[in-house]
Amino acid sequence: MLQKLYDWVDERVDITPMWRDLADHEVPEHVNPAHHFSAFIYCFGGLTFFITVIQILSGMFLTMYYVPDIVNAYESVKYLQNEVAYGQIVRGMHHWGASVVIVMMFLHTLRVFFTGSYKKPRELNWVVGVMIFGVMLGLGFTGYLLPWDMKAYFATAVGIEIASSVPLIGGMIETFLAGGDVLGAQTLARFFAIHVFFLPAALLALMGIHFILIRRQGISGPL
Known part of the structure; x- marks a missing residue:
């Protein structure tokens, strides 16, 4: 069945050459764990991408239940955790994945x-x-502010205060993030829009450029 579907699509789009171009790409010997034990350090980039995919998929699921206003935000998260099937698991994946992806990216950056x-x-x-x-x-x-609990509120207030100390443009950054004199409905709406729309769009664009350059230039040689 799958082969018939693939043949049907391939006959119209001709995807086989593209797939073979990806699948037949040679990997340098120094990144092959079978030949070099140190090759594991080249896995951090792939692990970062894998966790990013999990973050995107779990975030899409969470967005179906989250209500981005100060009256219902906390209750929507609570409902997701306690009432939605597997909601606690998916939110846990998204919550811990946010930390793990930073660790993996940091290790990848150190390797590079x-x-x-x-x-x-x-x-x-x-x-x-x-x-x-x-x-x-x-x-x-x-994303830290979106649950709209006390911990998220005061942590974000500290973060915005730190951002406001940037020379020359600190005031503009504070106004842009907070959306007013105090953290409130406008702040939550802005953080939600930035977290769900603007930053993911920038991330996908940059990752596309990143992968194209890797494809063109290849993986760097051994140390």
């Missing part, structure tokens, strides 16, 4: 730095990777 993989001709990809890191941190910061 200490193996010199940021050097010519991969300088642009290093810059793109740093931008992805910044977007991930932004996702973590904006």
Whole structure:
């Protein structure tokens, strides 16, 4: 059945050459765990991508139940946790995945730095990777407020206060994030929009560029 479906699509879209181009791409010997024990350090990028996919899928599920206003936000999270089938598991995956993806990305960044993989001709990809890191941190910061409990509220207040101390533009950043003089409905709405729409769009665009550059330049050589 699947083969017939594949043949039907392939006859109209000709996807076999594209699939073979991806599947037949050679992997350097120094990243093969069968030949080099140290090859495991090259897995951090793939693990980061895998966890990011989990974050996107679990986030889509959470969005179906979350209500982004200060009256119902906390109750919608509570309902998701206690009433929705597997809701607690999915939210737990999203909650802990937000921390794990930062750890994996940090380890990936260390690997790239200490193996010199940021050097010519991969300088642009290093810059793109740093931008992805910044977007991930932004996702973590904006997502923290969404449950709208006391811990999230005061942690976000501290974060915005820190952002306001940036020279010259600190005031504008504070106004943009808070949406007013105090944290309230406008703040939650902005954080939700940034977390669900703006930052994911930036993340997907940067990841696309990142993968294209990796494809063009290949994996860097051994240390």
